[in-house]
Amino acid sequence: MCSRVFPWLSNFSSNFHKYRCFLPLWNATNINQTRNYSRRGLVRKPIKVIPAVPSETVDSGSGETVNVGFFRQFDRANEFKPELKSPPPGQDLHVNKLENVADHVDAQPRLRFEKVNAADKRVRRILTLMRSRKYREQTKKVLLEGRRLIIDAILAGAECHTIYFSRVESLEGIPWYETDAELLRIPYKEVKLWSDVVTPQGIMAVFSQPRFEDLPMMSEEQSIPLTVICDNIREPGNLGALLRSAVAAGSQQILVTKGCVDIWDLKVLRAGAGAHFRTQIHNNLPWDSVKNYLDDDVVVHVADCRTADAFERVEEDDCETESVVDPRTLDLNDVRTMNLLSKLPNEDLMNDMDVDKKLNCVPTKDFYNIDWTVKSAIVIGGETHGLSKQAVDLADETYGYKVHIPMAFGMDSLNAAMATSVVTFEAKRQYLNCKENNKNT
Numbered sequence: 001m002c003s004r005v006f007p008w009l010s011n012f013s014s015n016f017h018k019y020r021c022f023l024p025l026w027n028a029t030n031i032n033q034t035r036n037y038s039r040r041g042l043v044r045k046p047i048k049v050i051p052a053v054p055s056e057t058v059d060s061g062s063g064e065t066v067n068v069g070f071f072r073q074f075d076r077a078n079e080f081k082p083e084l085k086s087p088p089p090g091q092d093l094h095v096n097k098l099e100n101v102a103d104h105v106d107a108q109p110r111l112r113f114e115k116v117n118a119a120d121k122r123v124r125r126i127l128t129l130m131r132s133r134k135y136r137e138q139t140k141k142v143l144l145e146g147r148r149l150i151i152d153a154i155l156a157g158a159e160c161h162t163i164y165f166s167r168v169e170s171l172e173g174i175p176w177y178e179t180d181a182e183l184l185r186i187p188y189k190e191v192k193l194w195s196d197v198v199t200p201q202g203i204m205a206v207f208s209q210p211r212f213e214d215l216p217m218m219s220e221e222q223s224i225p226l227t228v229i230c231d232n233i234r235e236p237g238n239l240g241a242l243l244r245s246a247v248a249a250g251s252q253q254i255l256v257t258k259g260c261v262d263i264w265d266l267k268v269l270r271a272g273a274g275a276h277f278r279t280q281i282h283n284n285l286p287w288d289s290v291k292n293y294l295d296d297d298v299v300v301h302v303a304d305c306r307t308a309d310a311f312e313r314v315e316e317d318d319c320e321t322e323s324v325v326d327p328r329t330l331d332l333n334d335v336r337t338m339n340l341l342s343k344l345p346n347e348d349l350m351n352d353m354d355v356d357k358k359l360n361c362v363p364t365k366d367f368y369n370i371d372w373t374v375k376s377a378i379v380i381g382g383e384t385h386g387l388s389k390q391a392v393d394l395a396d397e398t399y400g401y402k403v404h405i406p407m408a409f410g411m412d413s414l415n416a417a418m419a420t421s422v423v424t425f426e427a428k429r430q431y432l433n434c435k436e437n438n439k440n441t
């Protein structure tokens with residue numbers, strides 16, 4: 001009878017062992033202080049909210065009072081454990097750190113967060129700003145979405161400023177207590193508004209961009225003597241996927257040159273799936289500084305989808321274009337001339353032709369015929385214009401090759417990230433073979 005009339009009461013009593021530690025909070029003083037909130041929180045939907053137990057109203061600093069919730073994570077140790085793959089000690093810093101987190105799980109402090117409603121402009125303002133590359137570059141901050149990325153960033157030692165979450169459960173598995181982050185609970189529809197995914201996980205966080213110099217170097221066991229250089233990769237999904245495979249193959253470092261999409265763009269981060277926090281990625285590098293990141297004996301190759309025959313055809317086409325239009329004969333008032341001009345190569349096309357001429361001087365090899373066991377770098381070109389002139393110059397200077405991945409059925413090219421996977425995993429295969437042979441001799 002009692003359970004039918006007061007279903008929440010019976011739920012409460014059956015879970016009493018879980019809530020008993022809150023009893024001291026439910027004293028008359030607290031309830032009096034937060035009359036409205038307590039009425040809503042404790043009487044109407046206490047069981048739904050539990051284990052989040054609202055308890056007091058505090059001054060936010062700006063003169064307004066805000067609702068503050070307290071929450072103690074129960075049984076979180078069990079929820080952590082499936083993520084721990086028990087690596088051999090000393091092998092992977094990230095996982096070892098996770099282990100430490102699990103060790104301290106019992107010592108977790110109480111979760112204290114501020115509840116922010118949809119009308120609060122603070123959240124919208126910061127989330128709008130975080131979408132701007134300029135703002136990210138100026139403040140050296142980054143917005144991360146989803147549990148996996150946030151955990152990776154915390155474990156990589158990146159400084160966490162604020163965590164926005166829509167339900168307390170969204171914080172599961174996140175070692176928020178390892179940070180000094182401010183915790184703001186925001187309505188799910190706000191997260192949805194800012195997220196690019198259809199069903200967001202309901203958690204986002206603002207971090208300082210990690211300094212890649214501070215990130216752990218990959219262990220010698222895992223890494224291969226290869227640098228991947230990104231040249232004009234404009235599509236965020238491509239760059240993210242490229243970083244993901246380059247890191248997965250064990251590339252020693254990744255250089256992202258100016259002209260590529262920002263590696264801290266939300267979509268790049270999502271497609272990168274944690275690659276950003278696992279090895280050294282140098283962002284936004286002008287081409288003339290690239291050499292500073294490479295040892296003197298590194299051979300720089302460029303990945304190119306065209307074969308030598310294609311270059312011969314390009315050369316012939318060039319000659320034809322030149323013979324059709326003689327600039328000295330142009331009359332700018334003549335309609336036919338204007339038509340001719342519209343057919344003239346534009347600036348991008350002229351640049352492409354320069355690169356093609358230069359590329360013609362660099363010998364071609366299929367990707368499996370390159371010796372990847374020596375210190376090497378591979379440049380991956382952009383989606384629209386392929387490789388830049390600076391990349392080709394560097395290959396020429398270091399006696400590198402045009403690396404070609406043969407394709408069947410007349411396919412033109414692979415996606416940049418796919419080409420990266422093919423090349424980097426071939427490099428890894430050769431490197432492992434070579435190590436194995438050295439061991440046997």
Ligand SMILES: C[S@@+](CC[C@H](N)C(=O)[O-])C[C@H]1O[C@@H](n2cnc3c(N)ncnc32)[C@H](O)[C@@H]1O
Binds near residue numbers: 302380413
């Ligand atoms: C989508 S492709 C660029 C196609 C571009 N229109 C061009 O003309 O180069 C992007 C990059 O992936 C690499 N790539 C794609 N397919 C390749 C292949 N079959 N062999 C070697 N590299 C390839 C090259 O670095 C290329 O610049």
